[in-house]
Amino acid sequence: PLGLPGDHRFNVVLISLDSLRADHVGCYGYYRDTTPALDHFAAEGIRFANAISTSSWTLPTHLTMFTGRYQLSHGVVEDTMTLGPPVPTLPEVLKRQGYVTAGFVSGPYLAARYGYARGMDSYEDISARYSHRREARSAIVAPEVTEKALDWLDGHAQDRFFLFIHYFDIHYDYIPPPPYDSMFDPDYTGSVDGTNFIERADVNPKMKRRDLEHIVALYDGEIRFTDDHVAQVLERIDRLGLRDNTLVIIVSDHGDEFFEHGNKGHHRTVYDEVLRIPLLMRLPKGIGRGSVVGDQVSLVDLMPTILDILGIESPQGVEGVSLLPLVRGRPIDRDAIYAEFFDKRGFNLQVARRTPERKTIEHFNRLMHPRRRPIEVYDIARDPGEQHDLAAEPDEDVRAEITQLGQWLERRWRINRQVERASHGANRVEIDAETMQRLKSLGYVGD
Ligand SMILES: [Zn+2]
Structure with missing residues (x-):
């Protein structure tokens, strides 16, 4: 807990900005003015400069936010699964x-059927109405999300509340939308645009640099568009x-x-361009105002940190740690954090062990990626772009890291089987044809 006198049961507003790379955020060093609201917010709060996600796609990472568990431990590693009843969620604890x-x-x-709505008095998915292929991912949804969130805030200012907003x-x-479409690359005259990003063949590793710059400028336009909506939420608070x-x-x-490593989008790898995320917190009463935490932290720490700030004990099975000591300048005793990537069939393809200096990636199920080496090792302190693989001549350190990775993974599989058994089949969902079509349109399924 914060150690303040009186009531610590603060309200909590958790805002998730889907697919936002840390290095495209102004206060994380980006050169464009993509995030004035986030930058201002960071100056009033705490910025975690080295925050690392637990996977590279939307479903398991959001459920990590909601459970404080790595994905094997919360159990939702593919999109035909839902959170098992024995796994407690943040909204349930707060409720x-x-x-x-x-x-x-x-x-x-983010659909309710994955378990997000457990413990929620109300839960609304704006994307649910877009059933046509590609509609869900090309629709502009931030204005409606914002309007609903602001209305809800207006009606609950006197309550003790938890509000989750996902953009x-x-x-x-x-x-x-205009003017964000031309904000960062107004002079482009080429033929490439941001539609059908995954499917279109002219967006490929060999495309002209100028065209790729335009794609990135459109991504940045989406960031600024979303940032302007976050500004409205902060202003209303x-x-x-x-x-x-x-x-x-x-x-x-x-x-x-x-x-950067030959791919576009996400749900492909565990390299840092998909794992590094912004993490900003503003504590009540200006605590920690303007501070920057340089220690490596994980998305798995989010839930235990929130509960610690509120003075509420984390439920059993939470694997992250409270980051509050770091805010007070005290270290956290932890060797490494981990990230996992599974393909849609639930095979374990890649597991990364990350320390501030080194990253070790082990590839499993090599039949599907026969050209990939089973181990990659990067000196991320000197080679943050992970371009120089050091695994060719594994030394003693590498072998020790691989052993630790294996032990960590073995423990996670044990927890996974426990959750599976205790769920008695209630952690599986049937996906109807229309929903499957929507998921396919995200580029996650069927490639
Ligand atoms: Zn996502």
Whole structure:
């Protein structure tokens, strides 16, 4: 807990900006003015400069936010699964503590059936109405998400509340509305645009640099568009007089790749362009104002940190740690954090072990990627772009890291089987044809 006298049961507003890479955020060093609201917010709060996600796609990472568990431990590793009943969620914990809870979300992998709505008094997915292929990912949803969230805030300013807001527009396709469509690359005259980002053949690793720059400018336009909506939420919190009793967190679930390692989009790898995320917190009463935490932290730490700030004990099975000691300048005793990527059939393809200096990636199921080496090792302190693989001559350190990775994974599989058994089949969902079509349109399924 914060150690303040009196009531620590602050309101919580958790804002997730889908697909936002940390290095495209102004306060994380980006050269464009993509995020004035986030930058201002960071100056009033705490910026975690080295925040790392637990995977590279929307479903398992958001459920990590909601459970404080890595994906094997919360159990939702593919989109035919839902959170098992034995796994407690953040809204459930807060609801039991008397919080009024609500979520306004805008992406198919935030649908209530995955378990997000458990413990929520109200939960609304704006994307649910887009059933046609590609509609869900090209629709502009931030204005409606914002309107609903602001209305909800107006009606609950006197309550003790938890509000979850998820913005999906930054996620491809990159089709920002005017003036954001031309904000960062007004002089482009080429033929490439941000539609059908995954399917279109002219967006490929060999495309002209100038055209790729345009795609990135459209991605940045989506970021600025979304940032302007976050600004409205922050402004309303102030106008309602909630600043001093509300914990506000702004985070992303993963980034996007622009061919740094030959791929586009996400749900492909565990390289840092998809794992590095912004994580900003504004604590009540100006605590930690303007501070920057340089330690490596994980998305798995989000839930235990929120609960620690509120003075609520984390439920059993939470794997992250509270980041509050770091805010106070005290270190956290932890060797490494991990990220996992599974393909849609639930095979374990890649697991990364990450320390501030090194990243070790182990590839499993090599039949599907026969050309990939089973191990990659990067000196991320000197080679943050992960371009020089050191695994060719594994030394003692590498072998020790691989052993630790294997032990960590073995433990996660044990937890996964426990959750599976205790769920008695209730962690599986039937996906109807229309929903499957929507998921396919995201480029996650069937490639
Ligand atoms: Zn996402």
